[in-house]
Amino acid sequence: MNISTLLLGDPSPSLRWRAARELEGASGEDADIRSWRTEIDQSAEIGALLTQLAAAETRPYLAGYLLCQLAYLGYRGPATAAAVEKIFSRQQPDGSWSTPPAGLGPIEGARFVTMHTVVPLRGIAAAGFATDPRAEHAYEWLLNVRLPDGSWPAGPKADLGKDGRPTQREREYRRLTRGLGCRSATTGVVACLTLHPQRRRSDVARVGVDHLLARETRDAATLGWEVSRLVGFEPPTGQVTFYTTFDLVFLLDLASRCGVSPQDRRVHDLVDYLQTLRGPYGLWQHPTHPQLSGWLTLDLETSLRRLDDGHWIGNQEPANFTPYRRGRRRY
Incomplete structure (x- = not known):
């Protein structure tokens, strides 16, 4: 069928x-x-999101992801433009949104700043305002906090040591397989870049995707994690850990938008693996929410079609990956 x-x-x-x-x-x-x-x-679904969006006008972090959800569900109404203006009104002079979300309380240090800019910017771009000069200012801020290897840290890079490496390494569970930065932050920045008509195919985006593709694990239990959040079946939680779940469907989506060729070995192997998970009618089953199989299939089908237009191939060899060590249970 x-x-x-x-x-x-x-x-x-x-x-x-x-x-x-x-x-x-x-x-x-x-x-x-x-x-x-x-x-x-x-629809009641859109109405509920719009109600939440109106209540989040002073919270760019929350409003940003609500815009992502509305765009994913196909909403194109005037409420998005009004919400984008509210988010821009709280932008810092340097282009970032560096203040903690409401209700989080004071944070010592600056380790949360990168993600606090990523989430509002992704929402703005998803709503169709990626090329607004204020959004471009935020993109430039992200480029300025990029680490020397092209990845992004959980916070600003002001703590780099003499050799160009952060003096305090990223936590092991979200550390890139072959990079200095944070996998969660790098995923978020790449997600922003893929929604920009010019930056999505830039060298900056390609290097970011290269870092993400270096982890070649096959985590079937987390397939479609981002889909489940966008549709509202899972809450979008976390600060530094907002994108820490390793979702192969989301990874393929980002790679396909950045112009990776299907002949790239890592992408080719990933597609082969995902094809083995197709059901008898050609649909993919969501591992946690069976009712999301249609959304999961739509995401994967559109990603596979985008790959046909991909033109660049990475040259990294496979990387050995060891899951982070878990501490001994106290009880």
Whole structure:
């Protein structure tokens, strides 16, 4: 059975609309497309997110991810532009959003700053404002805090030692396999870059993706973790650890947007592995939420199609990866 046919029969108007546009190339003038657009804007799901967005006008971190969720579900209403302006109103002069989220309390040091800029910026870019001069200012801030190897630390790089390495290494559970920086922060920055029409194919984005692809583990239990958060089945939590879950579906999404070729060995092996997990009807089953199989399949199908336009190949050899050591249980 054709995968698009299965997705077009899903109860979610958001999934039907996106499948028709992204997999079938349907025009915005199509009668079904117009009908589904109306359903999306009037859905209880979108209404709940808009209510949360209105209440988060003084919290750029929370508002940023709500914008990501709304964009993922296909919302295109005027509330996004108003929310983006609220986020910009709290931007620091240097281009960042460096203050702690409301309710978090004071934080000693500056180890949280990178992610506090990443999440609002990703929401702004997802809403379609990536090229706004204020957003470009935030992108430049991220480039300025990049480490010498092209990865990103959990916080600013002001604590670099004489050899260009951070004097305090990133925690082992979120450390890059072949990099100085933080995997969570690097994933977040790359996610921002992939939503920019020019920066997505830049050398900066490619180096960031190269760092992420260096970890070649096959964690089936976390497939579609980002999808489950965007659709609302899992809460978007964490500060430094916001993107610490290693999600192969999200990794393929980022790699495909950055122009990686399907002939890249790491991407080729990753695709081969994901293909072994397809169900009998061509759908992928979400490991935790079976009702998300349609969303997971849409994400993977669009990523696989984007790979056809990829043109660059990394040349890194496989890296040995040892899971971080767990401490002894006290009880």
